[in-house]
Amino acid sequence: ETGVTQTPRHLVMGMTNKKSLKCEQHLGHNAMYWYKQSAKKPLELMFVYNFKEQTENNSVPSRFSPECPNSSHLFLHLHTLQPEDSALYLCASSQGQIGDAEAFFGQGTRLTVV
Amino acid sequence: DAKTTQPPSMDCAEGRAANLPCNHSTISGNEYVYWYRQIHSQGPQYIIHGLKNNETNEMASLIITEDRKSSTLILPHATLRDTAVYYCIVRVAANAGKSTFGDGTTLTVKP
Numbered sequence: 003e004t005g006v007t008q009t010p011r012h013l014v015m016g017m018t019n020k021k022s023l024k025c026e027q028h029l030g031h032n033a034m035y036w037y038k039q040s041a042k043k044p045l046e047l048m049f050v051y052n053f054k055e056q057t058e059n060n061s062v063p064s065r066f067s068p069e070c071p072n073s074s075h076l077f078l079h080l081h082t083l084q085p086e087d088s089a090l091y092l093c094a095s096s097q098g099q100i101g102d103a104e105a106f107f108g109q110g111t112r113l114t115v116v
Numbered sequence: 117d118a119k120t121t122q123p124p125s126m127d128c129a130e131g132r133a134a135n136l137p138c139n140h141s142t143i144s145g146n147e148y149v150y151w152y153r154q155i156h157s158q159g160p161q162y163i164i165h166g167l168k169n170n171e172t173n174e175m176a177s178l179i180i181t182e183d184r185k186s187s188t189l190i191l192p193h194a195t196l197r198d199t200a201v202y203y204c205i206v207r208v209a210a211n212a213g214k215s216t217f218g219d220g221t222t223l224t225v226k227p
Binding site: 003 | 216
């Protein structure tokens with residue numbers, strides 16, 4: 003248990019569906035992140051939020067829409083996905099721009115697009 | 117983030133020390149060395165980090181060379197549950213979650 007909780011753990015969705023991934027952290031952190039890990043590939047940083055504001059979008063397609071209503075919650079809204087979007091989606095949190103803090107990761111959501 | 121080089125795979129006998137090397141010859145003075153591991157299909161887990169001095173915690177030890185161009189993660193008594201992909205990451209301290217994960221080293225602990 004890392005203090006970062008992701009739901010659901012597994013998700014199967016069709017290409018026309020709309021779904022959302024949820025991430026919640028109880029660590030008092032002010033920075034949250036979404037990563038994507040495709041099969042046999044390194045983790046790719048998708049989005050960065052600091053104090054609820056998006057500070058980084060690494061050229062992520064618009065079919066992925068993040069939302070950060072407060073510092074404890076992060077969502078990734080999905081719509082019109084493609085089969086190649088199937089991957090493990092990981093959420094992380096950290097103290098942001100303070101000292102040499104480490105990041106804490108959730109267990110991820112395994113997404114399959116059919 | 118500075119580039120890191122790790123061997124793609126290593127084996128270790130259960131109960132023995134696992135020594136995982138990492139080269140980071142272009143590291144800057146304000147960059148830290150971080151180690152994470154990822155057990156199959158789970159989220160990465162923080163292990164340890166350091167700037168210049170050797171560090172030890174309940175999980176591992178981190179040895180950084182004097183010129184800081186390389187480091188070694190040591191798991192003193194490897195168990196089967198230590199089988200994972202180990203990532204060496206070099207970056208500045210701010211925005212701890214903005215890490216560049218490479219391919220890492222797949223450590224297999226064998227009975």
